[in-house]
Each structure stands twice: as structure tokens, then as C-alpha cells.
Amino acid sequence: MKDRESLINLFQKELPRILPHYEERKGQVAMAILIAECLAERKNLLVEAGTGIGKTLAYLLPLIQHGRKENKRVVISTYTKILQEQLVKKDIPIAQRLIPFRFASAYGSENYFCPKRANNSLRYGLFEREEERYLKDKIFSWAKEKEGLLIDFPENIEPNLLNKINRDRDNCLEKRCPFYEECYYFRAKKKWEEAEVLVINHFLFFAHCATDYKLLPTFDTIVFDEAHRLEDAGVNYFGIDLSNNGLKRSLELLYNLKTKKGLLNHLPLSLSLQEHWKKRLEKLNISLNDFFLEITEQVAERKRILSPLQLASDFIVELEDLNLSLLRIYQEMRDDDLKPEVWGLIKSLKEKEKELKEFVNLGDSGSVYWWEREGGRIYLKSAPLSIVGMMKKILSNFKVFILTSATLTVAGDFSFLANRLGMEEYQKSIFPSPFDYEKQSLLFIDERLPFPKEEGDFIRRCAQSIDELIKIARGRTLILFTSFKMMEEVFALCRKGEYQFLKQGEEPAYQLLKRFQEDTTSCLFATASFWQGIDVPGEALSCLIITRLPFDVPDEPRIEGIVENLRRRGEEPFWSFQLPQAVLRFRQGFGRLIRNKRDRGVVGVLDKRIIRKNYGHLFLRSLPENLPMTTNINPVVGFFRRR
Template sequence: MMQRYIVVDLETTGNSPKKGDRIIQFAGVVIENDQIVDEYSTFIHPGQEISLFIEELTGISNETVKNAPDFEDVAENIARLIEGACFVAHNVLFDLSFLQEELVRCGFEPFYGSTLDTVELAKILKPTSDGYKLHQLAKEENLDHSRPHQADSDAYATALLLLELKKKLMNLPVMTLKQLYRLSYSLQSEVSELIDACIASKLAKAEVHSPDLITYRGLAFKKSEDEGDHKDTESKFPLDDEEKIAMLQSAFPAFEARSGQLDMMNMIHHSFESGQDAIIEAGTGIGKSIGYLLPAVYFAKKHHKPVVVSTYTLQLQDQLLQNEVPKLKKILPFTFQAVLLKGRSNYLSLAKFERALREKEDNYETALTKMQILVWLTETVTGDKDEMNLTSGGQLFWNRLQSDGLTYAGLKQPWLELDFFERAKRTAAKADIIITNHSFLMTDLLTEDALIPKKGYLIIDEAHHLEQAASKQLGSRLNYISVKTVLNRLGTSDQKQLLYKLDRMLLNNGLTDGKSTHVLDQKLSDFSYEFEQLFYYISNQAEKLSRSMGPKRLSFKIDDGRWGKAILVAERLVDLLGYIITELEKRLALLLNNESPLGKKSLFHLNDIEVLLGHLQDTRDSLHEFFIKPHEENIYWLDYTNAAPQHGVTLTVQPIAGSKRLWDSYFGRQKSVVMTSATLVVKDSFKYFKEQLGLENEPMQTASIPSPFPYKELVKVLVPNDLPDINCLSVEEFSETAANHIIAAAQAAKGRMMVLFTSHEMLRATYHSIKDSGVLDEFTLFAQGISGGSRMRLLRNFQNFEKAVLFGTTSLWEGVDIPGEDLSCLIIVRLPFSPPDEPVTAAKCQLLEKQGRNPFSAYSLPEALLRFRQGFGRLIRTPEDKGVLVILDRRIITAKYGPEFQKAIPEVDWHQASITEMAEMIEEWI
């Protein structure tokens, strides 16, 4: 193996040495023979001021480097240190390029040796990590990293990380290492040298095969966990609450009895045993998950029938399996099996991956993803892509590898027994509890060969999203990128993609003279051009309809006069697709009906073409639905961002009342359905929730179980009395005024604050107003849609900085669980009414008007009250939390409906205050 490594980290005044940024700290850790043998660290005077941001980030101030040497004074020591070693860093291109600039500036030769990037290496060897920042990896590996963003601490942690990653590499089987080595030449650092040395080391001694791994057809992967058949045991539900409490306390001595949780258990037990449906609102802190899982397991074991639990978010789905199920297994006096079941596309197709490995692929993202999957196969027993941390390019490559279920007669299926989705189905068939998500639940209910029992027992958590999920599942989407991806995969006869391979198969079998190929090529070319023109035209129209920046959602009505050209283009596209689909079907039929047997590779190509054919058929149906024959009972809209005109357009159609159709056809046939959430009640009634699902006349048990938290002791609500009415100002004017109150609150709370908006436009205006003012320069500001990264990444970053403020929109109003002092102040900028021109809102309001009802009181107000309750729920997550809610919309005091919002949340103290008084009260309370 490489014997000497120099692990380097730099702290700098900025990101660009070309623009004059300089090094302020250098640290190097020397590793020889897998041991840290030397360390060197020095502060460096940059010859320029260190900004407040860098000082806050690194802890290195102008005072720190006041008497430090210039780089010229230490350049020789550094050049000597790195000479002849492999240069290692966490994001090696940054550190090395910075160091090269400084060395050359001081008259030294640049570094020409090998490099190793621990970010790249960690992505390969830790494919399931939440993130690849050094502090995240150090925490995962329990490494010493006491002072993040200081070079000596960072370099030492990176050295320890490298040693751990080398151990992990050495533990992989030689078979996997050889495949990694072949792919490693597409990487950016010399990972290949490290892998090659590992292979040589392992071959020098007899390899010890791990008992947890099996090998098959050139792949090494983890053995599946066979829980075996669970013996029937006594599983009588404990009707007596004292018995339940004793059972819970025996497993968890610190368990505190919560009457609401016990009530929920009893109600679900009764619903299942009597075959009734139920709706249960379960307030924060009652222990909702255990509240429904415990009676579900008892019922499943007693009656030998599985109970299906469906959630809206994958986050809750994973939480149930990883956190709550293990708790139950400690509590219950018998064994049970709970499994996770997702849609087929979530699972890796081993057959497709085997084929992909044989392809010669120099693309960086593809090679990296293949390497990640090779390592992941030695760890996973599910094959579920959500376990992996894929890049956006990796996600695109995954789309080629996901399970699709298509098979052909005569095609041997060597992977069938080990196929991850087939395994998931077999496990689910024996399970007591099947955990899934609303999306898969809806899809499965609509298929003939359903995996979920048609007449069974169902618990729907996060049930306030059921109507939205149902409508989405019964709708469809059409976007530029997905269709162009299909066309690129299909190609033309001279592009050596799937159509070329199809034609070669036909020619080789004497089934075509090749004349029709030219016509099909021309039709595909015409379709591609016309489709591009359609989306270019749509994006131009969208730009005219809305001049505001950022993402927008616009109602799409084909009969309003401005889409005449689009209709003509869509009609041509449907005709072109008709020809293309027919020709592809003919070619597939010729090959499949041919007497000569097809080879395995040919059958795989046909499989891929059939998948693409399905996408083309969906595209034809969508074009017909959007432009040629729209339905009155559906809602149509387009989502658009002017950052990428054609690429940024997505057309969506959904039924106005999809959930009613699903209930009548599928949910209503279940033996018992229990729906639960923390926010279902509006004005002390389930009427609104039932109406949205079309269940007004369905007999159901209902219960609203309040939170056990003493909110009056934990929360103060402040409403500024020196803000103008939000409806009297433009977005820019109100944002500027609101910014002053947000700044005052942030300073008083010392960060630890989340600000919730109802529109991206107002969020951007307010964020930039605060940022440009410079008043909060010592704070770290994160803004959804501006700062970059996923929702979960934003939340993690927010919690990692002490003086942080998070600006969020729709998705942060719920599902955010930040207990303790990390979130002590919540600001709601505007009461969460949906804009009246938002397509779904507009369509539902129009329908209510036709029915002679008031759209505001029947839809807009109840929706806003539920969203307000969800926002409030972000503040207090445990009985020890304490916080302040600031509402910048004075309509909560002045409007007729204001009291409805005040009554929507638990009883707390309300105060009206000036900006100065508000800041003082926040500081005093938290």
C-alpha cells in the first residue's frame, strides 16, 4: 500500500486564490504504515483583513494572526512536508489548488504527486451516510473533532477518517475490490492506487470470507435476514390500562403513563375488533406511533391478519421501523414481524445492475454511483434506494437500474430468487405489520395484482395528507426532461441506442429490409423537434402570465384562447406518437413471435424498449388529456421557473375530488380503516376533514385527544402592534417592514429561530432585505430555495450553527422536529391562507360556489386554520421545550376570523407589543 500520506487542511480568507484570497492556517498530519507519526500546524498572516464571517466560522480573528509568520516564512517547511507523499484532503482540489498558488507565488515547484480525496472515498465506502461534510463523518465514526473549521482539528479528523476508510476498504471481498478498481479510473483523485494496494495485500494472504456475505454471478452482497416463522403465542390485548402501564414500564422504567395514549390504544383495538372505521386526532406528545402500533400488533397476532400502516412522508415511515418497532419488540411478550414496503422503482434490479457493470463507462457520476452500489450491496438487505445518499447524477443513473417487473418467456431469470422487490413481497406476505407510504398504498390499491389486502385492516397516519395524496395518484404529470430522457434512451437508428439495437436484431433475424427504419427515424426527429417547440411556447406564455421571479404555479385552461398554437402542436404530437408506438409494437411482436430463439442480451434490450414504450404511451395520453380533451372535473396547472425556460415547465392534472373515488372503490371495502394525525380538527369538529374525503355520511368513531403539554407555561404569543395591515402594502413594502421585526427577534433570541412564509416571493424579498442590511452579519441565515440543499440538509445545517435563522415555506410548516433550545423562537409572517389564484384553491372555490356555499368559510379558512396549527406545532416538541411565537400578521387580532386562529391552538398567553417591547419579552422569556 502507499506508505506515506500527508493529510492537509487549510483555513483561508475566502474561496478563490485567483481573486487574492490567502491562507490563514495550515495543518498537516503524516501517516506512515497506518499510523499517525507527525503533525505540523501554523497560523499564517494573510496580509489582509479577515472578515467577520470567516472569524465566526473558524474562530480565527485578525488578532489571532497578528504575529503569525507570512506564508513565505513557512513555505519551505510545507514543501518539504508534502514532498514524496500522497496528498490527502477532504475536498482535495480546494486545498491543493490553494496551496499550489501560494507555493508557486513563493518560488517553489508545484506538487506533482498522487492525491486522495476523502470526500470521494467516503462517498464510495459510506454510501448510506447522511452527508459527507467532515463533521458529519467524524460524528458517524466517533472520531476526535473538537474544533471544526480549524485546520489542525480538521486535518487530524481527516487523518483518522482516512484510517477508518482504509480499514473498511480492506474488509471488502477481493471480488468487489477488483470491480471498484476497474471503475476507479474515472474518479478525480488516485483512489485506484489505494484499491490496487488493498488487492495486493489481500492476495498476499488467504482471504477470509465474511459469513455475512454471499457471492453470485460476480457480485458480493449481504445475506438476507431470515426471521423465520414466528410461533403463535398468547397475544390477548391488555384491556386494563394498569396492565398496559405495567408492561410499558417493565421495558422502560422511565415511562410516564399518558391517558391519551391509552385511550388511543383502546379505541383502535375496538375499531379493529368491531370492524368499524375511526378518525383520531392525537396531539403532540401523546405517543401516537406506539398508540396505534401496539393494538395493531396484538390484533395481527391474534387474528393472523396483517395490519397495514401508511404514512405520507418517508421520514416517518423509516422512523416507525427504525425507532418505534424496536421499542415494541422490547415491550411485548411475544415476537412479531414488521416490514417496509415501497413502490417497485425504489428497489434495485440486480439483473440491470449486472448488465450496467459490463458497460464501458467513463462518466464520473455513473462510475461513482456504480462503486457506491457495489459497496452498498455488501451492507443492504432491502435494496431500497432511500438507504443511499445519491448525487443528482446518481439518481438519473438509478432510473436505469430500478426494478420494473417486465420479463419475457425464454428469458432466464437468474436473479429472481434474490431480487430485492420479490424478497420484499415474500417478506410482506408473512408480516404482521406492513409499513408503507400513501403513494405506494394508492398505486397498489389501483392495481389488479395488489400486494396490500383488498379487505384488510389499515391505519393511515398523517391522514391530513390523504386527500392530496389521492388526487395526486389519480392525476398525471408531463414535463420536458422526462420525455427527452426517453427519446435519448431510444435514439435513432444511427445513434447506437436502443432503436439501433432493435433494428440490428430484426436484420440479423431476417425480419426487415431496413426501408421502414428511415421513416421511423424521421418521425422520431419530428416528434423531438415539435415537443421542444411546444414547451418553448408554453414557457413563453408562462413568462407573459407571470413576470415575478422564481418558481410559479399557474392555472392552465386550454379553452381560454391563448393556447391555440399549443393545441395544434399537441395534435401533431399525438399523431406522431401514434405512428411511433405502432411501429415499435410491430417490431417487438416480430421478434417475440419469431421461431428463432433470441439471446439473453436481445431479450434484455426488448425489456428496456418495452419500458420506454410504456412511457411514450403515457406521454400520448397526457398530451391528449391536457390539450385535446380535458375533463371538467379535473384541475390543470403548470409549474414554471424562468431559470430554465423549457426544462422548468411541468404540466399537472388532478381530479378535484379524487379521494371520494378512492374511498368508494377501495378504502371503503377494507374491514376497518383508522385515520390519525396531530391536525384534523377545525373548530372542534371533524366535519371539514370528512368533507374533503367525501365521508360526510360515513359512520365513523371520532376522538380528539389533546396534547398533554402545559402550553401556558411553555409558550408566549407576541403580535406586534406597530406593523401596518398586511393587505395595505405590496410584498416588497411589507417585507421591508417585517424584516426589522425579524432582525429584532433574531437578536433577542440569539438565533435559534425559524421564520415561516406562505410564498417564495415574500421569503426572497425579506431574506434579501435582511441580508443586504448587514445587521445580522454575525448570524448564519438559511433560506429555502436560496441557500441550496434539500429540506433535511437545511434543517441539519440550521441545527449545526448557534446563531442561525431559517427562512422556510410550505414544507417547513410541518414535519419539522427540532426539540430543545435549537428552536426557541418561531415567526409566522402571514396567516397561511392559500392564494386565491392558486390552481387547486381556485378550482375548489369555484366548485363550492356552484354548490351555493361560501368558499371562504367552507374551504379557505379551514385550510388556513389547519396549516396554522401545523406551524404552531413546530415550536414545542417535548415538555421541557420553551419558546416564543411571533405573528407578524395583525389580522389575527383585527379580522372577524382572528379569534378562530386564536382558538385553533392550545390556551396560551397572548401579548401585543411594539418592536422594542417584543425584543425585551423574547429575551426575558427564553
């Protein structure tokens, strides 16, 4: 009872005191009380918090109180490093003014600048261009004033340079390193150990679990924010993602055939043996190219691998032989500075060799394998069909876990997400958004368009409808697509001139978003990442257009594999997987429009399946109650005239 009263007091008295414009939200307080009860009673919880509830403080304050009472560290995990940073810079400082506590934000070790690696890369001539040496010096100076976290560096760092200056766990000397006392990573780890609240991301969480729970300090209580992306993070972590360029970069650390630089020049080899190695690496690079060409057959942009590959290329055998030879040289080395660099390369090549063998042999029956092409890059990929088994094992290691997001349910039902994550026993609750959608918004469904399966006509009519809505809204429009192909086709057909048109892919996403926010008459055509995680409050986003219901592309390899698997189990994939997945993504897209109580706007849906098909009601039932809906363009005109 005392804890409950203390928590209520924080929201009703203390928050208004430090935040003059704070408005108490009943849903926020009720959510905080529920979380406090679940933490005290060690009950797992799924809690959906609608936009505007104040979700972060609703879980953060009871979590801090619980950690203090139990004298244990508590952890918050969110989907991306960007969201991690938002939490640290926006919400945690507010919480600290109410309850002083120590916190730290943890990132994977590869995100930290390593002075020793940077020095070794310079010493052994690994920097290939003058600009790399210049940027290295700039990073050195910058890191001394900061915490060495490379994602905070104000300029873009190319993968080729990053691979020569970041921490590599395989070549780290730890306490034996002359830079140990000033090491940014180990300084950060010390802060992690001292923290009462540790903020991580989902990918790092899975890395921690994969290292037998030794990567991070001990904890048994965790809140997963943006929990609807937890499966995606697990799939990405436990899958394969190899590329021809990545393999070339690794081999170029040993010796770059163009620049004539690399570790090979510093190995204890005679001139004749060095020449032998150079010829060997030249042959290996040719084999690498042949290997990827043979797999991809020089056709299509993506292809699923259904049976083990019988390849003429000997690249994997040659890579294995080269690595064994390198290991023998390493065992004879005496240079204590060079040895860690060579050992790190050996470990990296060994891991790539292992993944190549798994890919070629389809080593995991529970995964799907495919390749895809992006320009000159060819990627070999795999993904587990399900993470249910591993999630059950992982979550059993924690006393209590809480999953929260604005979108966890399909028409008010948590079972789809819970089943995908292997959750069986849990409390559940929904706290709807406090926004007045009846006054703030309007849903317009344009049933004048043909069904999306009439592709050519649908694309043409989409462009016309978008032109009409942009004109009515006077720009200020975000248009969401389900594929880059459709986005490009529609963009080409739309009338340009009166308003600035921005398109995903023309420049980095954060720059596009900044321009869209600053130019309140601009229109942004986007797909993929723009369906979720972006926040554009105010006039800049007054009209949101969803061009198609966001069903996954059926021939996307993992989706195809999941569908086959469900059919083998006697389940109907559309109703049990594809539809609920699309509904959650649709809700995420819809949520981009109304971000605060002052926002007003129209959501235009150009896919009439939402009202013409028997499954459309699930999309509509998953939207806020009292949301006005029309299929007539005139109320849209009237809505914007009233603004």
C-alpha cells in the same frame, strides 16, 4: 375486558420497564383503549392526538394485539418515506420488545435496485457518462450488503441514472428473470407476505387501490398516520405530472442525439433504417420543443388551461406513430435480453402519450389542468378537484380504518377533513397535548405591522419585526413564509452578521435542517415543507415566526378550480374551504415549536388579521388552551430573560 387490561399493563408496567425515562401519559393510554375498542367493534375512527401524547405507540400496540387476535395482517400508512423510516427505526423496535411480531416496510417497486436493468444498461451502452458507470458499480456493491432500496443509498442518484437501474414493472420478467432469486424487490415482497404489520406510505396505498388491490398483500384494517395529508397524496397520485425533460429522457433511452447511444443501436435494423430512425428522432425532438413552446406561449411561470388546446404541433401524433413502429420492430425481435427493455420503453411512451392526449383535450371534467415553468423545465399537470367519490369507494373495501394526526380539527371540529375524504360514519375523539403551554410558551401577535395587502410596507416592516425578534431570542429562530417570493424579499432586507442565516433552496432541506439543529444560534428562513413534518426539539428552535396566515394562493390552479366548484354549488368557498385549510396549516406550523416537556419558546405572528378580522378567532381557538398571548413586545423580552 382481558384485552383492555393487557393493554393498560403494557403502558403502565411494561413500557417503564424497558424505557427507564418513560412517563405514563393518561391521554396516550386512553387513546390506545379507544382504538382497541374501535378495532374490536369495527368502528371507523378519527382521532386527533396533540404533540407529546405518544400517538404512534397509542395506535401501534392495540393494532398489533388486534391483528394477533384476528390472525390477520394490519397496515400502517404514513405520508412520506422519511416518516415511514422513522416509524420503523424508532417506534416499531420498542413495540417488538413488548409484543414480538413480524413487520415489513413496503415501498413502490421503482425504489428498488434492479441488477438486470443495470447490466442491460451497461451492455447496451445506455450509461452516458463515466460517473454514471462508476456510481452503478458502487450501487452494485452497496446493494449486496443492503436490501437494494435506492432511497437508502448514501449519495444522490440523478433521475437520468435512476431510470436505468431501478425496477420497471413494464419490463420485469419476474420468475423468468435470471436474477429472480436475488431480486431485491421480490425478496421484499416475500417479507411483506410474511409480515404481521406492514408499514406503507399514502402514495403506495393509492397505487395499491388503483391496481385493484393486488400490489400489496391482503389486509382489511389500516391506520393512516399523518392523515391530514391523505387528500394531498390522493390528488398527487391520480393527477398528471409530465415534463419536457422527462419526455426527453424517455426518448434518449431509445437514442441520445448527443452521445449517439441508446437501444436503437441494438435493434435488428439495417444501417439505412437506423439512419432513418435517427432522423425521425431528431425531428421528434424538435417537435417536442415546439409542442411545449406552443403550450406555454413563452409567457408567465404558470397558467391554467380552461379549454381544449388547438395546437399546430404534431408531436403527439408523431409520438404515437413512432411507438407503433417500435412495437412492430419489437414483435420481430429475438434478443430475449433486449426485448424487455424495448417493451418497457413502449409501455412508458404509451402512458405518456395517453396523458398528453388527456391534458390537451382536458379529458377529465372533474380535474383542473395547468402548466408551470421551473427554469428550463416545463411541467404539464392536472389534479382532481375532489377525491370524495374515489375515497368512498376505496374505504368501503376495508372493515375498519383509523385516521390520526396532531391536526385533524378546526376549532375542535372534524367535519372539514371528514367531508374532504368522503367519510360519513365514524367515531371521533381529541386527546390534547400534555405540554404545559402556559409555562412553556408565549404567543406574540405583532399588530404594529400593516395588513398584508399593503404589500410593500408589510414586507419592509416584516423584516424589521424579524430582526427585533431574532435579537431578543439570540438567534435560534425559524421563520415560516407562505411563498418563496416573500421569503426572498424579506431575507434580502434582514440585517445579517451577528447570527448565521440559512435559507431554503440554498442546499438540500435535510442539510439545512441539520445545520440549524447543530448551530443553536442560527436562523432558518423557510416555506412549504418546513411548515410540517420537521422535528427540532431543544434550544436550537426557541422562536418561531409565522409571517402570514397560510391561506392558499387564490390563483393556484387547483384552489381556483375548487373555489369555482363550490360557488357553483352555492357554497361560500372562503368559509367552507379556504379558511379551514389555512387553520390546519397554521396549526401544523405552530406545532414546530414545542416538541417535548423541556422545550420553551415564543411564537411570533406578524399577520394581525388573526385578531383584527372576524375569522381570526378560528385560528386562535384551534391553538392549545391556556396559551398566553400578548401584542406587546415587552413580555417577549421578559420571557427570554427568564430562560
